[in-house]
Amino acid sequence: MLKKRFGTLGVVVGTEMATVEVEGIPFPQEITVSKPLSLLAHGITDIEIHFLQIKYNAIGVYLEKDNVLGHLESWKGKKAEELVQDDGFFQALVSAPVEKLFRIVVIKEIKGSQYGVQLESSVRDRLVSVDKYEDEEEESLEKVTEFFQSKYFKPNSVLTFHFPNTPGIAEISFVTEGKGEAKLTVENKNVAEMIQKWYLGGESAVSPTTLLSCACYN
Numbered sequence: 001m002l003k004k005r006f007g008t009l010g011v012v013v014g015t016e017m018a019t020v021e022v023e024g025i026p027f028p029q030e031i032t033v034s035k036p037l038s039l040l041a042h043g044i045t046d047i048e049i050h051f052l053q054i055k056y057n058a059i060g061v062y063l064e065k066d067n068v069l070g071h072l073e074s075w076k077g078k079k080a081e082e083l084v085q086d087d088g089f090f091q092a093l094v095s096a097p098v099e100k101l102f103r104i105v106v107i108k109e110i111k112g113s114q115y116g117v118q119l120e121s122s123v124r125d126r127l128v129s130v131d132k133y134e135d136e137e138e139e140s141l142e143k144v145t146e147f148f149q150s151k152y153f154k155p156n157s158v159l160t161f162h163f164p165n166t167p168g169i170a171e172i173s174f175v176t177e178g179k180g181e182a183k184l185t186v187e188n189k190n191v192a193e194m195i196q197k198w199y200l201g202g203e204s205a206v207s208p209t210t211l212l213s214c215a216c217y218n
């Protein structure tokens with residue numbers, strides 16, 4: 001049976017812009033980078049230990065709404081229960097030639113190095129499985145790991161992955177209380193793609209609730 005574990009959700013309409021709350025954290029329904037991006041999906045990353053759910057991050061996935069829906073036309077009308085198990089649907093979402101942004105807000109504090117190791121391990125394993133882990137990918141991934149090494153993920157810290165229309169680029173930024181914004185640009189196409197797949201990669205993605213939210217939106 002499919003479990004819907006979105007956490008605590010709500011819609012708040014303010015004087016400027018409506019927001020969607022995920023675990024009490026507001027996500028604007030629209031973010032503008034080079035163009036307006038709509039909140040397509042949201043969810044959390046969590047683990048369950050001895051029946052206790054520990055929530056780590058809240059996630060918002062932003063895309064060019066009209067363009068991405070046109071790209072997913074083949075899946076229109078399918079039930080969420082079908083789509084959430086269809087890796088082809090999520091592959092199409094990742095490969096859609098539209099601007100994307102993942103906004104991750106910290107719920108439970110951890111060391112940035114812990115997050116970096118998890119990301120590095122997942123991306124490396126995905127690359128190895130499709131025989132795309134060469135020296136260039138290793139070097140690029142090492143820079144990503146180093147970027148997170150000195151960071152500390154305090155509650156309400158914001159991590160952003162921006163995937164512009166420019167093929168093969170991922171722009172990472174991290175903002176936390178008392179620190180300036182830290183940025184890194186990933187210029188390796190394969191690494192950038194697998195970072196997307198860590199969050200939107202179907203069955204093996206890190207956040208099942210985000211995947212279900214994507215499937216419900218379609």
